[in-house]
Amino acid sequence: MTYAEVAVNSPGSRSTFCYAIPSTLEVGVGHAVWVPFGSRVVQGIVVDTSDEPSVEAPREILGPIAEQPLLSPAQIRLARWISQRYVSPLFDAVALMLPPGFERKLTTRFQRVVSEEGLPSLTPEQRHLLHLIGDKGKTRLRELEKRLGAGKARRIADQLLRYRLIAKSEELEGPKVRPKTVPYVRLLGSKDEAQNEVMRLERSRARRQAEVLRFLSHRSEPVPVSEVRRHLKCSSAVITALAERHLVAVEQVRVKRDPLSGLSLAPAQVPVPSSSQLAAWQLLDDNWDRGSPPVFLLFGVTGSGKTEIYLRALARVVASGRRGICLVPEIALTPQTVERFASRFPGRVAVLHSGLSLGEQLDEWESIAGGDCDVVIGPRGALFAPLPELGLIIMDEEHEWTYKQEDQSPRYHARDVAIELARLGGAVVILGSATPDIETFHKAWSGGYHLVELKERVSSGGYSPLPEVHVLDAREELKAGNRGLLSRQLLAAMKEALGRREQIILFLNRRGTATFVQCRSCGFIFRCPRCSVALTYHSVEQRLACHRCHYATPVPESCPECSGRSLKFLGVGTQRVEEEVRRFFPRARLLRWDSDVSGTRHAHERLMADFRDCKADILIGTQMIAKGLDVPQVTLAGIVNADTGLNFPDFRAGERTFQLLCQVAGRAGRGLKSGTVFIQTYCPDHYAIRAAAKHDYRGFYAQEIEYRRRYAYPPFGRFIRLVYSHPNEGLCRREAERLSAFILKEKEERGLPDLRLIGPAPAFAARVRGRYRWQLVVGDGDIAELLSELTLPQGWIVDVDPVGVT
C-alpha cells in the first residue's frame, strides 16, 4: 500500500494529511484528488508519497480530479517554500498554481421531508424558514443565509433538521468553466460522392442542401457552421437535414478564447538600440549565467528604454528554447506594453490576469501549459503560470507594492518568490525600476545582484533631458496670504503653459483614507507624544489616534506650537483641486482622473486617449497618473502636496514619497519640449524631496539606508505583522494581549534579545466589517519559525514583510 501526503482545501489546515492510495488508482505527486475530510469531501493536492503511513488509520483517497498531475515537483517545492516563508497553509500556496476555476465547493441544500402543516410547537421563525424552503425542490443554504443572516439561518435549519421536518444534502457545484466549443461541419465520404449527391439534391429540389454540400466539397477541412451559414445565407435546418442524410457530420471543436484577439498586431521590427542600451545589454549578456540565481537590477530613469532590454532578454531566452514571464504592476494600466510584447513575439504571448473572463483565463493557462506560448505577461499571479522551461523572469517597476499580496493568504511578495522560483529552475531574474526598492538596491550595491544602469532618456525625437524641478515652500505662501491649494509660482507657470497651448498635469498624493491634522500657519503636525508617529484623524469618534501605541486625544482647537487656530485636516480630494483650478482658469478644459472616476479598464484607456488627443488642457489625478501616462505634450507637472505620503505612519514613507515624486517628474517633458515640475511642500528640506528634485536616486539611497540601519528597519531587520480580528472588542483585545505575553515569554525562554514587539494596539483599520482588529508587530528574532510551530487560534492573520508598518 502506498500513502500520500495531501494538502487539503480546508481553511486553517497548515499541515498535510495522510491518505492511503487504493491500488486501483493511479495517483502520484502533483495529482489533484478528492478526499474524505471529516464528514465532507474536499479537494486536495498530493505533495508527497511514501510506503509508510504517517498516522495510524489513514482514510482512502476517493479518486483523482484530473488524470494528469496538475503540478510539477518543482512547483510543489516552490509551494512548500512559500508556505514556510509566509506562514500560510500549504494548500493556499499550492492554489496559486492551479488552473483558473479549479476550486469547487460543496453546496448545502435543504428539502421538505413531510408536508405536515401546523405543528403547534413551531416558532414563527421556524415556520418562516419552512415556508422559504417550500414544498418543491431543494433550497440552498446560501439562499436562506442571504435572507435571514448566516447565524440565524443555520440555527433554525438545525432545529428543523432535528425535528426531521427537512433533510439536508451536500452537492458538488458544477465546474465553473468549461472548454468552449464551436460546431464544425465535415463532409462524410469522398468529394466525388459529394458531387453526385449535389446533383441528386438539385434534382429533388433541395437547392439549399445542394449549395451547402457543394461549398463543403471544395474545402478539405471541416468548416465552422457559422461560416457556412454566413457564406450561403442558409439556416441551420439545412445542415441538420444534410446530417440526417449522413452526408455531413456536425462536430464540436474546441476553440480558444483569446484575450489578445482584439489587438492589431503588426509584427514589429527591432529598433536600433541607443549606445546606453547597448552598453547595458552587453553587461547583462556577459553576466547572464553568473549568480545563483542570476539577478539583475536594471536601473534606469523613466523613458530610458528598459522595455527594449526586456524584449532582447526574452528573445535571447526564446532562442535558446526556453521561455519567460514578464510581471507588470497592474495590467489594466499597461495595454501598450502588452501590445508591444505581442507584436514582438507574434502569436506566442499569453496574458494572465483577473480582469479576463474565467474562460479566457483557463484557455490561456492551458495553452501556456501546452507549450504554445513563449512569453507570459501579467501581474504578480502570472508568476505561477504553468510555463514549461522557464528561463527568465522579468519584473517591471519592481519597487511597486502591488507585487505584495495583502488581502489573502499566502501574503507573498512576488519579487522574493520570483527569485526563489528562478533558483529552483535555473532561471534568470531581471528587476527593472527607475527608483528601485531600497532593499533591492542595497542587495545590488553590496554585490548580491548585478547592477545594470541605463543612463539616458530616449524619446521619439532623440534624447530628452530630465525636467527642471522647483521646490516651493508652502509656508511662504501662507505668510504671503495665499490660502489656496496652488502657489503663486505654480499658477503663473500654469497660465504661461496654457497660453502656449501646452498640457499640464496636477498630481495629488492622496493615499488611502488616512488624514492627519496640520497647523496651516506653522506647518506643525500632530504627532503621538509616545511614538512621534503622525496621529490619524478618526472622523467617527472625532479623535486623533496613534495606531501604534493606542494613544488617543480629542481634536485640539489650536496649535500647541504657535497657538494658531487654523488647523487643517489634510487629505484633500481631487475634487477640491478641480474646483480651485476652475476658479483660476475658468476656460481651461479639465479632466479628473482618480479611482472615483475610472471604474473600468476601458475608462482608463479612454481618459488617457482623450488627454493624448489634446481634448483637455489640465489633467488632475492621483497615483494613477504617475504610472501609465505618457503624453509627449505635457510640459508642466505640479505636485499639489508632496507631504501627504511623508506623514504616513510607515517607515517606508520617505521611500514612497521619493518614488512618487520621481515618477510624476518623469511624466513631464517626454517629448521635444523640455518640462518643468513644481513640488509644493511644507518640508522643502526633507531629504526625500530634495533628492527627488535633483533626480538623485543615489543621494536619496545614501541617506535612506543610514536611517534603515540606525533603526534596524529592512533590509537590516524584518517585520511580521499579526492581526487578530473578532466581533467582540474585549475578546479581540484580550487575545492580542495573550499572544503578546506569550511571545514575550518565548523571547525570554529562547533567548531572543533581538526580538522587538510593537503593540498590541488596534490595527490601522481598527474595525472592518463589524470585526474589531488588533495587531502585534514583531521585528526579527526568527519569529517565523516560532509561529510555524505554534497553532494560532483561528482569526489570526500572519503577514510576513507587511507593506505599511510603523
Add this chain to the structure above:
DNA sequence: AGCACGCCGACT
C-alpha cells in the same frame, strides 16, 4: 466549512 465537545443561563 461542518461537526463534536464543553461551558453557561433559563426552565422543568
Add this chain to the structure above:
DNA sequence: GTCGGCGTGCTC
C-alpha cells in the same frame, strides 16, 4: 438537574 445557545477545536 437538563436543555439548548454559543464559542472552540479538529478533521488523515
